[in-house]
Each structure stands twice: as structure tokens, then as C-alpha cells.
Amino acid sequence: MGKYDDLPETRRRGLEKMNKVYGFDMSDMDGDFFRYTADHLFADIWSRPGLDDRDRRLLLIGMLCTHGAQDVLSIQIPAAFKAGELDEDQLREIVIMVCHYAGWPVGARLNSLVEDTIAKGR
Template sequence: MAPDKSDRSDRSTKSERFAGLPEARRRGLERMEQVYGFEMTDGTGDFFRYTVEHLFGDIWQRPGLTDRDRRLFLIGLLVGQRANDVLGIQIPAAYANDELDADALRELVILACHYDGWPNGSRMSAVVEDTIAKAKRAAADREESTRDEGAPDPSKS
């Protein structure tokens, strides 16, 4: 199982991009960035406001559950609802944030197959394997880039 680095609710990114926004909005957007692992931009409308200010500004800030706990529960709900589009956000975020490693994600697939049926578990498996493959490719690209940066420039020989 992945090391539990997931209780990040006490860390604040204090993003300069959100300076000047109302406190609830800033807090929610910063939390969304922590949870999803990518940069957020502010949006408009009531749906976005409730998502940012209430769901991420309040609910994802509450004590009692780690981010990993919340993510496991959420993934289970999404599998049961066949919400594969949202699984395509949550599973990569859990993997990138070290909340769930490849072995844990694959175990969840096996569990999902038995409790929610093979077709749905198979769809989840596709999301999991795609997530792992993309992460491996990104790591290989980073490694190659790092190697290239340290290599002597052949044009200067």
C-alpha cells in the first residue's frame, strides 16, 4: 500500500494567483489544487461557487478523514454510479498524490469486480491501467530529459 502522505489539509499553498479573492474562494481553490494535483482557475456561476467554497473550502477541510480516506470512499461511490468520467479524474489524482499506488488501485479493481460486476470493474481497470501507463511514460520522459541536460553538447566538441 502507498505511504499515507494524503492528509495534506493542514498545508496551504497560499497561491499568489488567488490573492485578492474572498477567503472562502481562495481556500477552496487552493484545496482543489491539493486534491486534484493540477492548477485550478477561478470560474463563474453558482455550481462552481458551491463546489469551490463549500465542497473544497469546507467539506474537504474537515478533520476526521485523511485525503486518502475521502478518495477511497469517493472512488467506491463513483464505481457504483458508473461515473467513469469522474473516475478518470479521481484515480489519476490519487495516484499522483501518493494516496494509492499501482498495487492498491489494482486491488480496488478486483474488489469492484466482485461487488459491482465484471463489466464495471473492467471499465475501472481501464482507467487504472491508463493512469499507471501515463505515469510511467511521464517518469521515463523526465528521466530522459534529465539525462539529456547532463550530457555534453556534441556541437561543442
Template sequence: MRRVYGWEVADSADDFFGITVDHLFGDVWTRPGLSVRDRRLLLIGVLAGQGLNDVLDIQIPAALAGGELSPDELRETAIFLTHYVGWPLGSRLHVQIEKLIAEYERG
């Protein structure tokens, strides 16, 4: 989880969350065949297509902080995805990316 998001989840008494975190970050994100960058791009596309902007608020800053995607690559991602997810979701993604890039650049 530290590699994907830059932080770790606190120990939880909740088995569901603990098992999910262990499996997702211990098994799925670390499988061979795709880089973390590849997985991040796929996830951003899925989240944008479903309008899950709250999770994009986690993924986009993590991609910037981890050096997986540059601001220009994120902007290009929004342009590309808009043509597949539709204008309302794509324009919302564009605005969100610009806001998160500005926050990242302010440090």
C-alpha cells in the same frame, strides 16, 4: 482543490460552480476525521459503482500524483470493487486503472 487534484479552478463567472468548489474543497474535503486518501478511496468506490468513468479519469491520476494510492493499491481496489459493483463495471474500472497507471508511469 489544489490538494485534492493538484490544480486550481480558474475564476468563474458562474456562481454555481464557484460556490460548489468553495464548499466542497474548503469545507468537505478538509473536515477532520478522514484523510484525503480515505476520501479518495470512498469516492473511487462511489464513482465506480455508478459507472462515472469520466470523473475517475480525474480521481485516479490525482491519487497517483498525490501519492495517496500506489499502482498496486489501485489494482487491488479494482479487484475488491468488482465483487460489489459487478463484473461489467469492475472490469471497465480495471482497464481504466491500467491505462491511467501506464500514462502516469510514462510521465
């Protein structure tokens, strides 16, 4: 029996997708915010056909950089690296693109996160 078997189908799919995207096990939680996150964002949006997880993650990383969302980037960059969606060279190339399109300070912060992620992954 699986960890989420006693949950409604949509919540189970959402939590399983969250685990895959984040790279760690999520616990079920209460509240409307978590319901929309698990049941809609991950069960529906992240699971739609047309883009794979890597494509969605690349888009998300770009958007997070433009918003200075270092907290969420610190989850997404290591998760992408751990999942094998982005390797060392690709992460470093993202930094160069971000520097030129989102600004050097944003790229510098991302570079620190990327290099830390790579160092921890070795």
C-alpha cells in the same frame, strides 16, 4: 503574492484544496454551481477533520464506480496516483474489490483506467 490572494478566504481555500485533490491548477469561475463546488464542497467538506484526502478519495472512488461516473473517475484515479495516495498495487486491489461489489463490467472499466494511469505514470 499567491495566485488566489485577491479572492475571499473561503474561495481561496476551496481553490487550493481543489488543486491538491485534482492534481492541477483550477481557475476561479463564475456561477452558483462553481461557488458551491469551491466554497462549500472543497473549502468546507474536503477540508473537514476526521478523514484525510486519501480516505475521502477512496470513498469517492467507490461511489463513483457504483454510479458509473467514468468521467469523474478519469480525474480521481490519476490524481490519487500522482499525489502518491494510492500506488500501483493499491489501485489494482481496488479494481478487484469493485469487480466483486459493483459488478464485473464496472470493474473492467476501472481496470482499463487504472492500467492506463499506471502506464502513463511510468
